[in-house]
Amino acid sequence: xxxxxxxxxxxxxxxxxxxxxxxxxxxxxxxxxxxxxxxxxxxxxxxxxxxxxxxxxxxxxxxxxxxxxxxxxxxxxxxxxxxxxxxxxxxxxxxxxxxxxxxxxxxxxxxxxxxxxxxxxxxxxxxxxx
Amino acid sequence: xxxxxxxxxxxxxxxxxxxxxxxxxxxxxxxxxxxxxxxxxxxxxxxxxxxxxxxxxxxxxxxxxxxxxxxxxxxxxxxxxxxxxxxxxxxxxxxxxxxxxxxxxxxxxxxxxxxxxxxxxxxxxxxxxxxxxxxxxxxxxxxxxxxxxxxxxxxxxxxxxxxxxxxxxxxxxxxxxxxxxxxxxxxxxxxxxxxxxxxxxxxxxxxxxxxxxxxxxxxxxxxxxxxxxxxxxxxxxxxxxxxxxxxxxxxxxxxxxxxxxxxxxxxxxxxxxxxxxxxxxxxxxxxxxxxxxxxxxxxxxxxxxxxxxxxxxxxxxxxxxxxxxxxxxxxxxxxxxxxxxxxxxxxxxxxxxxxxxxxxxxxxxxxxxxxxxxxxxxxxxxxxxxxxxxxxxxxxxxxxxxxxxxxxxxxxxxxxxxxxxxxxxxxxxxxxxxxxxxxxxxxxxxxxxxxxxxxxxxxxxxxxxxxxxxxxxxxxxxxxxxxxxxxxxxxxxxxxxxxxxxxxxxxxxxxxxxxxxxxxxxxxxxxxxxxxxxxxxxxxxxxxxxxxxx
Numbered sequence: 001x002x003x004x005x006x007x008x009x010x011x012x013x014x015x016x017x018x019x020x021x022x023x024x025x026x027x028x029x030x031x032x033x034x035x036x037x038x039x040x041x042x043x044x045x046x047x048x049x050x051x052x053x054x055x056x057x058x059x060x061x062x063x064x065x066x067x068x069x070x071x072x073x074x075x076x077x078x079x080x081x082x083x084x085x086x087x088x089x090x091x092x093x094x095x096x097x098x099x100x101x102x103x104x105x106x107x108x109x110x111x112x113x114x115x116x117x118x119x120x121x122x123x124x125x126x127x128x129x130x
Numbered sequence: 131x132x133x134x135x136x137x138x139x140x141x142x143x144x145x146x147x148x149x150x151x152x153x154x155x156x157x158x159x160x161x162x163x164x165x166x167x168x169x170x171x172x173x174x175x176x177x178x179x180x181x182x183x184x185x186x187x188x189x190x191x192x193x194x195x196x197x198x199x200x201x202x203x204x205x206x207x208x209x210x211x212x213x214x215x216x217x218x219x220x221x222x223x224x225x226x227x228x229x230x231x232x233x234x235x236x237x238x239x240x241x242x243x244x245x246x247x248x249x250x251x252x253x254x255x256x257x258x259x260x261x262x263x264x265x266x267x268x269x270x271x272x273x274x275x276x277x278x279x280x281x282x283x284x285x286x287x288x289x290x291x292x293x294x295x296x297x298x299x300x301x302x303x304x305x306x307x308x309x310x311x312x313x314x315x316x317x318x319x320x321x322x323x324x325x326x327x328x329x330x331x332x333x334x335x336x337x338x339x340x341x342x343x344x345x346x347x348x349x350x351x352x353x354x355x356x357x358x359x360x361x362x363x364x365x366x367x368x369x370x371x372x373x374x375x376x377x378x379x380x381x382x383x384x385x386x387x388x389x390x391x392x393x394x395x396x397x398x399x400x401x402x403x404x405x406x407x408x409x410x411x412x413x414x415x416x417x418x419x420x421x422x423x424x425x426x427x428x429x430x431x432x433x434x435x436x437x438x439x440x441x442x443x444x445x446x447x448x449x450x451x452x453x454x455x456x457x458x459x460x461x462x463x464x465x466x467x468x469x470x471x472x473x474x475x476x477x478x479x480x481x482x483x484x485x486x487x488x489x490x491x492x493x494x495x496x497x498x499x500x501x502x503x504x505x506x507x508x509x510x511x512x513x514x515x516x517x518x519x520x521x522x523x524x525x526x527x528x529x530x531x532x533x534x535x536x537x538x539x540x541x542x543x544x545x546x547x548x549x550x551x552x553x554x555x556x557x558x559x560x561x562x563x564x565x566x567x568x569x570x571x572x573x574x575x576x577x578x579x580x581x582x583x584x585x586x587x588x589x590x591x592x593x594x595x596x597x598x599x600x601x602x603x604x605x606x607x608x609x610x611x612x613x614x615x616x617x618x619x620x621x622x623x624x625x626x627x628x629x630x631x632x633x634x635x636x637x638x639x640x641x642x643x644x645x646x647x648x649x650x651x652x653x654x655x656x657x658x659x660x661x662x663x664x665x666x667x668x669x670x671x672x673x674x675x676x677x678x679x680x
Contacts (some may be wrong), residue, residue, distance in 0.1 A: 002391065011256050013242035013329015016369050016456070019569050020576045022680040037329045037677035038244075062240060063496070076415025090460075092495050092602055108462040108495045111589040113580050 002125055005053040007035040007044045012062035017088055021057065024114035030121070041068055045075040048083055055121060060089040061117065066098070073102055084124070086113070140173055159583055161378065162534075163414055164372040164541065165574075172529035178536050183428070183536060184428065186191065186522045188442075189434070190625035192426040192431065192535065195446040205477075206484035207509045208285060210452065212237030212262040212610050213496055215616075216272035219262040225499065229506060235285040235486065237261030238295070241328040245291045245664025248613045259609040260496075261287075266614070266659045268620045270298040280308040284315035285360070285450070285484075290332040292319040293345055297357075297651040299302070316357035316406060316450075319345060322383040323362050325674070327369035327557045327568065328518065335556045337671035341646060342387065343394040348647035349404065350396055359387060360408045360450065367410035368456045372431025372574020373421045374538055378545030379555075379564055380407065381428055385546070388437055400438045400567040402444025410456045411473040411480075418473070419525055420534035422449070423461050428655060430540055451477035452486040458493040462588035468491035470519040478512055479525055484510055495602035531664050562677045578663040624657040632656050633666045640670045 004021040008015060011015065012125060015037050026032040033051055035044060048056045056090060058069060069087060076083060088108040094122045147170065160168050184190055186199035198203065209226055215563055217306065223234055238261040248257045256264050279302065287363045288295045296317050300310045321338040324331040330474050331338065346429050349358045363380030371379065391401045392556035409425065411418050429447035433439040453473035458466045467490050487505040489497030513519055524530045552558045578584040583590045632653035640648045653663055
């Protein structure tokens with residue numbers, strides 16, 4: 001079973017998307033851990049490693065993504081972890097490209113179907129296993 | 131036609147229509163947003179007694195809180211704005227005032243809302259992002275530079291740190307020569323919905339409620355024109371609640387605040403006049419209109435029956451409305467202008483006192499100046515061209531709207547009863563009951579969209595391939611650095627001993643049952659920062675930890 005952590009870094013309290021996606025992934029057959037809001041990058045990285053998750057989802061709508069996501073990526077790298085990251089939220093196009101260059105596997109904007117996220121995550125791990 | 135005859139004719143008509151539906155089936159989404167079947171037709175049989183509807187400006191206020199409503203004066207057009215530094219926001223406010231906006235509405239960044247200075251590690255990436263960064267009185271002076279506080283009314287979306295921002299506003303007023311009893315405006319100051327839906331809490335519920343009652347008490351003595359709380363359903367709705375839940379949970383929060391004001395010795399007849407509410411307006415035009423009417427009638431009944439309020443002014447539910455951010459789509463963003471128009475129309479037909487219309491590009495980024503202008507123009511077109519403002523409560527008597535108004539009232543009162551049984555709103559929040567109800571609604575709604583039970587134009591139907599290289603607003607990247615430099619400059623210029631003394635004084639008062647507003651005003655005057663003040667209170671009160679539920 002795919003173990004996924006949904007996290008909310010920074011001070012942003014908009015957790016509707018995070019909660020909906022967490023539930024959808026659970027209903028989609030994954031094991032889901034949700035961190036709750038207002039987590040620091042350090043807390044998220046530590047929790048992801050401690051919980052031994054396969055993939056980490058980051059939800060952010062405050063506009064702080066270009067500071068917080070690189071920090072999470074760096075911290076993971078420092079700890080020798082290669083947990084893949086996907087992002088959901090309001091992320092302008094140019095930042096999406098930038099984040100993907102840094103190694104984020106996918107960025108989901110408003111209007112994304114949860115089934116699309118589930119399928120893509122499953123497909124990612126099928127390919128990873130091959 | 132009398133009732134019996136209508137009943138008979140209605141039955142005959144329904145039978146005839148049923149036979150037609152074999153050939154012309156009824157299809158599509160025929161349920162209300164709270165999943166009740168919407169009837170094919172509403173008739174006088176669905177409308178309750180006229181005493182429930184009444185007259186505008188009179189109990190039970192279904193038809194509005196003023197006798198003449200918009201015939202006397204249109205609603206206040208108030209766009210929520212703020213970003214980046216105080217200088218940039220100050221410019222945007224002056225622009226909005228020049229464009230004919232009638233009041234200011236300040237958006238603060240998250241560190242300001244949660245009581246962290248801009249150089250606090252928690253503030254990383256958030257400085258100036260969702261609103262303006264305020265660290266000390268220095269920033270507040272810049273924010274209102276050239277804006278006379280005796281002329282404008284200012285609404286501040288601030289909750290956990292409302293006491294600090296209100297203190298700074300008072301201090302800016304003093305410097306401009308305007309005494310606090312002349313200041314007009316509102317602080318949101320609604321902590322309960324922060325635990326439920328919005329997330330900018332600091333302290334646990336009990337000390338938070340104490341701070342709020344301190345503010346109530348202070349303003350009742352010192353700031354007679356200030357609205358001390360805006361009980362907010364907006365964020366509850368945006369987090370996924372349906373229209374019934376929005377009304378129910380908001381009024382249940384309101385009940386909790388009135389209870390605490392009474393326990394602090396305030397008279398609900400006086401205090402009730404300084405309460406205001408804040409709701410969302412969504413796309414379902416008639417439901418939303420009914421929602422506003424139901425909320426008004428329910429609040430009047432609650433104040434009268436539960437709290438024995440007799441002063442009519444304290445029975446009136448006055449409210450601000452904002453159109454719904456969560457209904458805006460990143461796909462085909464021009465369509466959002468239409469959504470906002472429907473939502474704004476609902477607010478006006480529902481009798482709002484003030485209105486913020488969202489901009490079409492808000493699902494993409496912070497709005498640009500052009501899109502903010504179109505949003506404001508939408509209100510002006512409704513006000514000056516559509517004709518809906520010419521008579522009071524024009525939809526009263528619509529069989530459907532009256533029936534919806536009754537239904538929302540009935541269902542929302544059932545929720546309030548349930549919350550009462552749990553032991554009031556604070557218990558219901560601590561048990562996670564309210565959060566779970568909202569989260570269930572949000573999830574069900576998402577499933578509806580994915581199964582196309584709910585069509586969202588441009589998202590799950592009428593989809594186009596778009597080449598959206600749109601111009602969006604960018605918040606300057608070195609803003610954080612600049613803001614921190616400004617903060618350090620303020621820190622180096624102030625008298626540190628005075629700051630220390632003021633914080634010690636605050637600590638002492640916080641430990642007793644004194645009113646913390648007075649020491650907070652003294653602290654901001656000597657340029658203590660929002661982080662220093664909030665951290666002082668964190669030491670005494672502790673911090674809230676949310677119960678994480680999915």
